[in-house]
Structure formats: structure tokens, C-alpha cells
Amino acid sequence: MSDPGHALLTITHRPNTVFIEGQGAWLTDEDGKRHLDLVQGWAVNSLGHSPALITQALLDQSQRLLNPSPAYYNRPLLDLAGRLVELSCFDRVFLASSGAEANEAAVKLARRWGSRRRGGAHEVIGFEQAFHGRTLAMMSASGKPGWGEIYPPMPTGFTKARLNDIASVERAMTRRTAAVMIEFVQGEAGVVVADPGFVRELRALTAERGVLLIADEVQTGIGRCGHAFAYEHFGVEPDVMTLAKGLGGGVPLAALLCKEDFNCFEPGDQGGTFCGNPLMAAVGLAVVNEVCRSDFLAGVRARAAQLSEGLQAIVQDHGLVGERGVGLLRALVLASDQAAEVVAAAQALAPVGLLLNAPRPHLLRLMPALNITAAEMEEGLALLRRALREVLG
Template sequence: MSTLGDSLITITHRPELVFAQGQGSWLLDEAGKRYLDLVQGWAVNSLGHAPAVIAQALSEQARRLLNPSPAFYNRPMLDLADRLVALSCFDRVFLASSGAEANEAAVKLARRWGRKHRGGAHEIISFEQGFHGRTLAMMSASGKPGWDRIYTPMPAGFAKARLNDIESVARAAGPDAVAVMIEFVQGEAGVNLADPGFVRELRALCSERELLLIADEVQTGIGRCGRAFAYELFDVEPDLMTLAKGLGGGVPLSALLCKQAFNCFEPGDQGGTYCGNPLMAAVGLAVLDEVCRPEFLAAVRQRARYLAQGLQQIVRDHGLLGERGAGLLRALVLPGNQAEQVVAAARELAPVGLLLNAPRPNLLRFMPALNISEAEIDQALDLLRAALRQVLG
């Protein structure tokens, strides 16, 4: 007798449930149980589950044009690139399908620029505890402990510095260094925020030493931190930026953005079968038109304050260690390594479950839909309290 998932290659531990339907902040499993979702595909579903604007964009574009090949222009590709340029400090856009793919493209572009303008400089400085994707090169770029030993030999050319330690960056910036890749908020590491002063010093160091500053905004971009892009919180302009997750709102879409001075790919240097396909680009346009409205972003900031205040009250009531975050990317620090137990207890609550994420053994991460309501936040906090009582007493 087969068990659930027997035909799938094992890549993670999944609970014994199958989701069948979603709407907004809610998921429904095949048994009919409802779950309030504060994971949203790891910050992917910026507008929640099954938003009408995405369904409409997919339906209309699927009837018109799916994929003419990236060797040709298509209107949604052009319009999405124009929209991203208008919203940001960048001049050029390359569209792809995943965050790892966008980050690979950023590394390629930096190394191409280093070959042309810096005598072959190629080394990328990234940060301990950072996360940039699951390709071999991006695992090398990441600072997740142990990732340098899973698939040895690993690609070379990635040095490590420490977040908020400018001297560690300066030491890592040898003659072969060409770029610094940073997450302004390290999501997988536990929602660790860069210090604004450090970011300003980093921008100055990169300018002084002719290093490209690459902002990995795969998780933080497209409204997640209360602004269109997280770099706006730090009053700096990166040279390159990567986007994914919230850009597609649930479909596979990512982007690399750069300033004109670094637009140095030559024809054939970079590409991909699905890069810039009109189906995904049409969805990206629909998401941007909704999320990047000033009034929508103001509402995200208000919801973020409301959630943070509720989490801070839970910290006081349950004797936890703290709460932190930016916008609607937040974390709760537990007194011990009980995070997975809390995640399981919250999921098993009845009649309504709560979906949480534990990126570290002592930490819970919250990535709700950007349009979650205050009433849903209140319900989530009540469910979280119930799970904490079960696990912590």
C-alpha cells in the first residue's frame, strides 16, 4: 500500500495533508479544514491565494500569447520592464523565472563587467548567514552553515563577510573582488536587519573600491517591507537588484535590474527559454499595478505596525526574547529551540489551523499576504497564543 508522496523525490519533510484550495489569507485542505496562512509560499503570494487580478491576467494572456521565444519582443515583457524602471532607480531589466536564476544573472553580469572594466576581477563578497538560492553557485554565494559541504566541489569565487561589520567587508575586498551581494533583511537567517549606518558605509566602500553593490531583494522587494523595494528604507541606491517571489504573486517570475553603466552583456551571454515570456510578465504587471500604489503600500505599513504591536504583546505575555522585522516580514524569538514544535502545534489546532515558518530552531517567521486584514491578524495572534500555550505552558 502506497503512502502519501511515494512518487515524489524526497526533498523535505511534509505534513500528512494535501491543500486543495486557497483564497486570500486562507487555505483549505482536502479534508475540509481551514488554515490561516502566515507563510504564503515563503513571501511569494503578495496578494494572497488566488487573487482575482492574477487569475484575470493569466486568463486573458493565455488566450492571446504564451511564449513566442525570448528571441523576440512581446508587449507584456516590454511593459513590465518599463514599469520596473519607472518604479526604481534602475535603467535595464532582465526577466527570468526564479530568485536563484536572477541572482545567477547578477553574478554573471558583475563578472562580465569585471572582465571588461576591472582587469578580470570576479570575486563576489556575500555575507555569513545569507541566502541567495539553491543552484550550486548560489549555494556558494550563500552563507548558510553546512551548504559548502553538501555538493562538493563547489563553485569558487565567493568570499564571506559579516553583516553590519564594515571592516569584515573591507578585509574580504581583495584585488579580485568585483561586487558585494547583500540582503538588506536576511530572511532565511531569521529576519536579521542590516543597520542603516552599515549600509551607507557599504555603499561608500563599494563606490571607493569600484565594487558593484548587488541588492538581493528576492524576498524583500515588491512591497514586503512597506516600500516598493527595501533599499528605499536605507536611503542608498544599489547598482544591481534582483527580484522574485512577490513580483509574480504566486507564479514563477523574477528579474535582474541594473543601471545603464553596468548593462554590459553581449548578445548570447545570457538568456533562458522562459525569460520574459508574456504569460508571466502579464501577471507581474498586474501585481505591480496593485501592490505599488502609494495607498496600498501605506496600508502595508499600517498592517505591519499592527502585527508588530500584537507580537510585542505576546513577547511580554509569554516571556519570549523579542520581535523584529521590516514591514510584513517579521520574526518572533523563542526562549529555546521549540520553533518546530510551535509550528506543528499551530497547524494541528482545531477547528482552524495556523501556518507558520521556523527558519531557525528558536525563531518563528511571519510572511502574511500584504493585504491581510486587521481582523485576520487578530485571529492569527489568538491562534499563535494557543500554540505557544501548548508548547511553552
Template sequence: MTVAITPDSLMWIAHRPDIVFTEGEGSWLRDRDGKRYLDFVQGWAVNSLGHCPPQMRDALAAQAAKLVSVSPAFYNEPAMQLAQLLAQHSGLDKVFFTSTGAEANEGAIKLARKWGRMHRGGAFEIITFDNSFHGRTLATMSASGKPGWDSLFAPQVPGFPKAQLNDINSVEALITDNTVAVMLEPVQGEAGVIPATYEFMQALRELTTVRGLLLVVDEVQSGMGRCSALFAHQLSGIRPDIMTLGKGLGGGVPLGALLAREEVCCFEAGDQGGTYNGNPLMTAVGLAVLDTIAEPAFLAHIDARAAQLAAGLQRLVERHGLIGERGEGLLRALVLPGDVGADIVSRARELAPEGLLLNAPRPNLLRFMPALNVSETEVEQMLEMLDELLARVG
């Protein structure tokens, strides 16, 4: 007798549509009823090379046949190779691997506080920003400026005063003897795809340098080619002291990273660790992803598709009387005239014969995070489907 597979045993954490996906390839997903969906969410910018890319499949199979897991108390070749490449591409010196972006951000907070204890008389406060998002651990939720999170699991972890993005005076006003660092996303993704201006990033780098503070960039969502450069802060021509990665680094497998300048690395034995950190299976996949994305031709492809997407969204703005579009690279948003984002997302899934997967992180906004290798035809198809949806809700 066949027993139906249901979600009843999964802990409830979110409203999920009554869809069960079973297969994916590139920019497309298929549910267990056989319907296809054009995916412009890609696991919230996780699937940098789309669903089931051959580079990842091959890397998983090859590494699984050699070594799956070894204690992080020992070295393994994929972790060392990936660390070397990340250091080379970022201009930072040392890498600590994690399983998630939130874990990488937690490590960045710990590293900054340890450095503050050693070099700034015990300074521990890290200035972060209103509407920022750094993860779902207690410390990273406290660092985040997402509305309502200050009381969700109260009391918060102290030490995260909030400044205003793109307002350098608001940052300077918060600096005290207790300040050790400033931490930000180059593009605030969950807030609605709000980029830090290049001028602000440069001013922030100058301010932190002059005041002897660390600059921490959270590139969990904006990094790994998502914003047309390998790392979004590179668009501003700056180098941070600490950088965190996640999501697109693993391309769909659990992998994150904490990178730092040599002078900042002050962990001692036992300060930092984790059972799966630097796992050879995951880092072998990360190596395949990075090798693909870092190619100049691939980054040029991202830039071309980003220009196509931005121009197409702007046409929809003008045609339907919307507020505007914004973003960097293939992390973009369409600002709507009313709180119809959730309605459009729902209607998009129900399109026939093929559905469309979109995301609305704010009621009046749609966010687009396609695979970085999305095709010109697929971008155009998404724009046509969205045009139809906007006409319906208009």
C-alpha cells in the same frame, strides 16, 4: 474505479506534513478534508496578494487568450510594459526576466563577473555574508553563507568570501584586487529575519562607490512591498548597481528579474538567456501584481498591518517571556527562549477547527510572511491563535 492520488511518485526533498491543499483564497487555504488554515507563510513570501487574487486570475485569463509563450528572441508587450514599470520604480535602467529568484541571482553573479573582466582587470570575487541565502544553484549556494552548504555539493564555486552583516570593517578587510562586487540581502530572511541597518547599507554604498565596486542587492524575499517600501533598500535611501527580484514579483507564478544600471549592462548576444525568460503569460501577471502593490494606498496598508503585527508580537514577548521580535514590514520574526519552533509549527497546523500555517527557519524562531493584503482581523486572529500555542508550550 477511482484511483487514490498519493505523493508516492514525487521525489523526496523535504519533510512534508500529511496535508493536501486543494483550494485557497486570500489568507486562507483549505485541504482535501475541508479544514481551513490561516496562512502566514504564503509560499515563503511568494503570494504577495494572497491565494488566487482576482488581479492575477484576470491577467492570466486575458493573456492566455492572446499569447502564452513566444521565444525570448522576440519582443512581447507584457514583458516590455513590466520592464518599463520596474525601471521607473527602481531607478535602475535595464531588466532581464527570469523564472526564479535563484536564476536572477545567478544572472547577477554572471553580470558582475563579466563587468569585472571588462573594467577591473579580471576581478571576479563577490563578497557575500555569513548566514545569507541566495538560492539553490551551485553558484548561488556558494554565494550563500548558510551553515553546512560549503560541503553539501562540494566543491563549491570559488570567489565568494564571507563578511559579517552590519560590520563594515569586515567587508573592507576582504577587498582585494580580485574583488568586483558586494552582494547582500537587505533583510536576511532564511537566517531568521535579520535586517541590515540603514547605517550599514549607507556605509556599504559609500565603500563600494569609493573602491569602484558594484553593489548588488538580493530583494528576492524582501522586495515587492514586503518591507513596507516597494524595495527594502529604499528604506536606507540608497541605489544599488544591480538588484534581483523573485517570489512576490510573480505573486505565485514563476517570475524573477535582474535589474541593473545602464553602465553595468555588458552582456553580449549569447551571454544570457532562457527558454521562459520574459514569457508573456508570466509577465502579464507580474504587471498586475506590480500595479497593485505600487499604489500608495496599498503600501500604506502594508505599513499599518506591519505595525499591528509588530506590536502584537511584542505583547506576546512580554506576556510569555520571549526573547523579542524583529523585522521590516510584513517580514517579521519572533525569537523564542528555546528550540521549540518546529513544535509550535506542528501544533499550529493541528489547531481546530481552523489551523494556522507558520514557518520556523531556525529552531528557536518563527517567521511571519503573510499576504500583503492581509486584513486587520486576520492579523489579530493569528496573534490570538499564537498566544494559545505559546501558552501550551510554555
């Protein structure tokens, strides 16, 4: 088959499949084959593909106002910001379009605060294996091996500690430290979950040293971990938080949230042409109002328990290493570096395929829609078993 992406800039390896339609947990390709999607745009489609709720929000808002410019207020911007404040421990919100953009804004905020309140402190401590985005600064902030050599010279001011090692954080702290930036669950690293005790120690240490704690909840926020925000699961309150992915339910939307004490930007310090546009904000408001209901979140936790139990049974039956995760962000750890083979075998299954993600050679990541049904989850687990049998025997 010829490469359907011959006109595209080469940025990744894709299968030749071209998808044309999606509904809920399912995607359909040009040949009419259906695929049960447990990737969902890398945890983006919190309500699955093409939910009526988003379609209606887009339709209604597109007929009213698209973008009056960020120089003016608009009603969806104000309503979404207000709703996020109501749901969280934060007081102020800045809306953006991507997780990397929100994380850049968080670093800018930390440095602005450090310059005004901490005698010029500007360094940000991150963690080995962390992932915060693909801009130059966020590649420097990330702990992904090898990223410092791709586009030299890289932005400076970022140091690294080890997750779950509070002594390494203490060693990295200096008078120049403005913030510590953490993913409570390192998704790209293979769904590596921070130890709750470590998170509490980190919160205490940053408070004691007068350093901001930034929670990157781009992948974990808005219901993914069974709560509105993952920090609730860990029993701490960060000073700053970033959201994206599931916030828009499939459209480009992100947010930076902070407590009032850190509301330190001067007019003109931060902005963006599409930041807070009413079209995306209207979608975000609809998604948040649906996902952050207590009964909806209870359903997420129920499906998470079902998925975890199903993966544990697969581990036993196939002699695998284990499964891990929080909520509906989970990983299956294989005993060998065959994850890519399993991904390919799963998509090739007939009559329906299964879509999985392999962030590491020995590991599969599952990020289903938060409203996936119990029956669809069972079907997904059955398809996964078939793919594993084909590859592992």
C-alpha cells in the same frame, strides 16, 4: 496516515496535509479544514491565494500569447520592464523565472563587467548566514553553514564578510573583487535586519573602491517591507538588484535590474527559454501595478505596525526573547528551541489551523499576504497565542 508524497523525490519533510484550495489569507485541505496562512509560499503570494487580479491576467494573456521565444519582443515583457524602471532607480531589466536564476544572472553581470572594466575582477563578497538560492553557484554565494560540503567541488570566487561589520568587508576586498551581494533583511537566517548605518557605509565603500553593490531583494522587494523596494527603507541606491517571490504574486517570475553603466552583456551571454515570456510578465505587471500604489503600501505599513505590536505583546506575556523585522517580514524569537513544535501545534489547532514557518529552531517567521485584513491579523495573533500556550504552557 500513509505518506501522500510516496511518488515524490525526497527533498524536505512535509506534514501529511494536502491542500486543495486557497482564497486570500486562507488555505483549505482535503478534509475541509481551513488554515490561516502566515507563510504564503515563503513571501510569494503578495496578494494572497488565488486573487482575481492574477486569475484575470492569466486568462486574458493565455488566450493571446504564451511564449513567442525570448528571441522576440512581446508586449507584457516590455510593459513590465518599463514599469519596474519607472518605479526604481534602475535603467535595464532582465526577466527570469526564479530568485536563484536572477541571482546567478547578477553574478554573471558582475563578472562580465569585472572582466571588461576591472581588469578581470570576478570575486563576489557575500555575508555569513546569507541565502541566495539553491543552484551550485548560489549555494557557494550563500553563507548558510554546511552548504559547502553537500555537493563538492563547489564553484569558487565567493568570499564572506559579516553583516553589520564594515571592517570585515574591507578585509575581504581585493583587486579581484567585482561585487558585494547583500540581503538587506536575511530572511532564511531568521529575519536578521542590516543596520541602516552599515548599509550606508557599505554603499560608500563599494562606490569608493569601484565595486558593484548587488541587492538581493528576492524576498524583500515588491512591497514586502512597506516600500516598493527595501533599498528605499535603507536610503541607498544599489547598482544591481534582483527580485522574485512577490514579483509574480505566486507564479514563477524573477527579475535582474541594473543601472545603465552596468548594461554589459553581449548578445548570447545571458538568456533562457522562459525568460520574459508574456504569460508570467502579464501577471507580474498586474501585481506590480496593484502592490506599488502608494495607498496599498500605506496599508502594508499599517498591518506591519499591527503585527509588530501584537508580537511584542506576546513576547511580554510569554517571556520570549523578542520580535524583529521590517514591514510584513517578521520573526518571533523564542526562549528555547521549540519553534518546530509551535509550527506543528499551530497547524493542528481546531476548528481552524494556523500556518507558520520555523527557519531556525528557536525562531518563527511570519510572511502574511500584503493585503491581509486587520481582522485576519488579529485572528492570526490569537491563534499564535493558543499554539504558544499549548507548547510553552
